[in-house]
Amino acid sequence: MSASKVNQVVDKFKSSIDTTNDYSIKDLTKILEGVYKEVYGNKKRSSSSEKKPPSAYNLFVKAEIEKIIKLPSGFSYEFEKFKKEQKKRKNSAYD
Numbered sequence: 001m002s003a004s005k006v007n008q009v010v011d012k013f014k015s016s017i018d019t020t021n022d023y024s025i026k027d028l029t030k031i032l033e034g035v036y037k038e039v040y041g042n043k044k045r046s047s048s049s050e051k052k053p054p055s056a057y058n059l060f061v062k063a064e065i066e067k068i069i070k071l072p073s074g075f076s077y078e079f080e081k082f083k084k085e086q087k088k089r090k091n092s093a094y095d
Contacts, residue, residue: 008039 012035017023023031054062068079 005039009035012039 009032013032016031016035017028064082068082
């Protein structure tokens with residue numbers, strides 16, 4: 001947010017409040033929301049905004065899950081072997 005827009009919100013909020021009235025917090029919130037939308041516009045994030053590309057970790061996990069899913073029913077040996085390799089890599093990273 002830029003300082004000038006913040007100042008605009010504050011100034012408009014101050015001018016829209018009548019100091020002779022008692023406002024509940026709900027009323028003040030509605031007034032502030034209205035002023036904010038007036039200054040910044042009623043912009044909603046579009047659901048079609050571009051997603052960031054997957055990270056290397058996400059790509060790795062996806063590939064490994066696909067490998068596991070394609071394994072035959074007796075894959076426990078291969079899965080245990082994979083876990084041991086991962087543990088070795090993790091431990092060697094700290095050496």
